[in-house]
Amino acid sequence: MLLKIAWRNIWRNRTRSIVVITAIAIGLLAGVFASAFMQGMMRQKIESVIKLEMSDFQFHRPQFTDEFLTSLYIPNADQIMVEVEQEPTVAGTSGRLISMGMVGSARRSGAIRIMGIDPAKEALVTGLNEKVVDGTWFEGASRNPLVISRKVAEKYGVDLKSKLVLTVQDLDGEIIAGAFRVVGIFDTGNGMFDEMNIYVRQDDLRALMRIEAGVHEIAVSLTDHDMAEPLAAKYRAAHPELEVLPWLDLATGMRYMIETMDVYLYFIVGIILVALLFSILNTMLMAVLERVREIGVLMAVGMAKRKVFGMILFETVMLTMIGGPLGLLLSWGMVSYFGQVGIDLGGAYNDLGFASIVYPYLDIRSYFEVAIMVAVMAVIAAVYPARKALKLIPVEAIRTQ
Amino acid sequence: MTNYVIETKxxxxxxxxxxxxxxxxxxxVTIEDNEFTAIIGPSGSGKTTLLNMIGGLDRPTSGSVKVNGHELTGKTDSELIDFRLKHIGFVFQSYNLIPVLTAKENTEFIMLLQKIPKAQRDARVEQLLGEVGLADKMDKRPTELSGGQQQRVAVARALASKPDFVLADEPTANLDSASASNLLDIMARLNKEEGITFIFSTHDQRVIDRARRVITLEDGVVVRDERR
Incomplete structure (x- = not known):
């Protein structure tokens, strides 16, 4: 009966209830969609960081990532790569010679990271071959081929077949230059990455840097990103002379960003829920104040205080439980739709290292978490109006007009 | 020694x-079982206050109220609510039915609070609404009933819990003559045939004429207690 009374009470003021239910649904939609947008953006960024920038974990000589000295290479890299490739979750490994060098065209010159790679192995780790939008990924190329991004091509005013001069430091610290010809142009959608990296064949760079064997970096790509930390720990123990770090430790900014993003998401949803809480509280308070005499009569004829409390609680929870699922359903629909078609933010985010098209995404756990937060909010919103009802003195309440 | 339903000191x-x-x-004031008593007096004489204290709705500043030997003055708010549920029926001037419930549900409501099984509830609701002449209005909400009909539902509700007595505060004040007369007929019949004790606070001469005992208050003092 209490549920019946609560349900019918909700519809006594149909317009007001519909307004509150709509507010809850839209508020949730806004909160969930904002969360999904941020989570989608982060997810793409993480994928991009793992896939393009860091892979799942990497091997370096200590200090290499700070100083990028040519001499800090891993001489037994081939042996380590063979060893790592035995792991069932390893999708690929790529040894890289790296030089923080200079690139120069007829128009301009500038600093760049020159990656000397084995194109086939690199393709397994970064999939960069699939990002080539013009030319080839080294296939069929002759002497000193070079693959650059569209951004670098625009910046240096070059195109396919153009010649660029790369300047690197060799093993003895000497500055050596070599001419390379552009055979491919890629576009990853990550502006910062594209602007920073160019690719040459490892043997060509090896000749310039005069490193006979070994690489500066071994990047390992996994089929399960969650295995990055345990595998990195395993190989750190096996190769104490090397620095073996998972992507979250390589991209320290990302760890920070992920942690703050979680806080940020809860913060956004929290703010929206607090606003909704006050809206529901206000509505229920009005509902209680409009029914002072009725509640007084209920108490006069013998309705226990806990049941009066329960009645107000039921009303509040029912209001929320109509608006909440409606909001979650709308959110799910909207997140699913834009998760397919994406939201184009234009180039600005691209320059900051984020994808220009964001595909909102929210995991099932987050939907549950939001649902629980909404339920908790409903109970909190009910407390004050219900307490107000409990404080009514029946004999006075009955006299109220 | 007489066992009073109500005894105030x-x-x-x-x-x-x-x-x-x-x-x-x-x-x-003492009220015995099966009485049909009117408490009368001018406005502000203390009728409603006396009735509220007898019904455990208001607390006295001093003195005592006993209902079937149970002292009310020492009870907590929650104990009083429970006591009212089990022992006292109320009929208010403004009917005060729950607007979202039908006549049947309004009558049944008290029994639900008492956790009476459904079969018993259904039978009693049917009996009570039949007794007040509303068997055909069971599924009507208060807004679909006249004032007189609403007050008759209120009487059925008051009787639903089989209370020790019914307190009726100006029950006919908002009713036209025909409805008031009809309501009083019903209450008089219930008093006579089922032995239900009714205590009214009223100005209404029609109620006073029907009462078998009239207690008169003036300035909060019982000045007359007349049995007929």
């Missing part, structure tokens, strides 16, 4: 203020 209610207002002063 030196019952006093004072509202404190710059000048204290004595709503009821030293009322000694």
């Amino acid at each position: 030196s019952l006093t209610k004072t509202y404190e203020g710059i000048v204290p207002v004595y709503a009821v002063r030293g009322a000694d």
